[in-house]
Amino acid sequence: MHLVERLKQKEEEAYFEVMDAYGDYLLRTAFLLLKDYQLAEDTVQDTFVMAFKKLDQLEDEEKLKSWLTTILLNRCRSQMRKWNWKVLLAPLDLIERTKADNQALNPENALLFSEWHESISTSIQQLDYKYREVITLFYFNEMKIKDIALFTNTNENTVKSKLKRARLLLKEILPEGSIDI
Amino acid sequence: MKKQLDKELEHLRFTKQRNVIDQISKPTWKQRLNSLWHKEIEIPLLPVAAVGMLIVLLASLTFADNEISYTTRDSKETIKIGGNVYWKEDYEKLVKKYEN
Structure with missing residues (x-):
């Protein structure tokens, strides 16, 4: 079944x-x-x-x-x-x-936290929600722009412009050359 | 980028499966009301019939014990006034009362 x-x-x-x-x-x-x-x-x-x-x-x-x-x-x-x-x-x-x-972090967690801070996921989390959402759906959920538009109840052009802006912001946050966007 | 994200997030595991199951098996108030409404109950015929008969018996005995008093009248004569019928005795008594 x-x-x-x-x-x-x-x-x-x-x-x-x-x-x-x-x-x-x-x-x-x-x-x-x-x-x-x-x-x-x-x-x-x-x-x-x-x-x-x-x-x-x-x-x-x-x-x-x-x-x-x-x-x-x-x-x-x-x-x-x-x-x-x-x-x-x-x-x-x-x-x-x-x-x-923050005070509850022990030294081990603090080390992990500092490594975490330099990660892509943390960088994505620093973006505003509207950018975070499109970036997550595009890169992590591997959705097509058409589907993202459908999921977020917007049109494709809006998704494209949000994605473009989100990529620029992400490039500013991520260390230079760390990852290809 | 996807690979990198997967690697970074791989330690995140959903662990609240049991909570989900508990929540979906918990009946809503509507379901509870519905089940109460449709609850099947068994009524044992013999005891209920016995109790019913006992109540009827007790009630009839109680009424049988009461003395029913009837008013006796000297005359059974009636009088018709304005389309209404009265006992003549009562009518005369009332008239006498108001005349005094």
Whole structure:
């Protein structure tokens, strides 16, 4: 039986198969977009819960991965909106939390953190959300411009110009000659 | 770039599979209400019938014990006034009362 059919039959094993197949991929996408591991994992969890509850809305069974990605992108956008409100309403609280997080780094983590800081993923995370999203979808999710336009509900020209701008910004952030964009 | 990103992010693994399963198997209030509405219950015929019969018996015994009093009248004569029929005795009593 097809995996989606098994999901519709509420087979627990099928749920695990889907999560094993796409969980890491969705988590990495969410992490690039949200810049927070815990938040990314919660968002992926919500994505799976929503997807499994609304399986009837999946039109083409072959497009399970892209359907999950669409749900994830919407969840990430909604998280970002929430986050923006949080920053606006409680900036002091956030600053305190960030400070506490930084203080919690032990020497080993600090070394990893400094290496991490020079990575491409961190550079992508330094971009604004609108650029981060197109860059992530284009390079990490390997989507075509046409698909990105569809996923982000914009037109292809907008995606192209955002991508161009995002590449320029990324070049400025990344050390010279570190990677070809 | 994709390879580099995959390498950098390879340590990130989704670990909340069990939470997802717990959440989707948790019934919503609508499902709970629905299941309550469609809940199958078994009513044992004999005990329920026995209890019912007992209630009817007790009720009939209670009513049987009560004495029903009837008013006795000296005369059974009636009088018709303005299209209404009254006991003549009562009517006269009332008239007498208002005349005094």
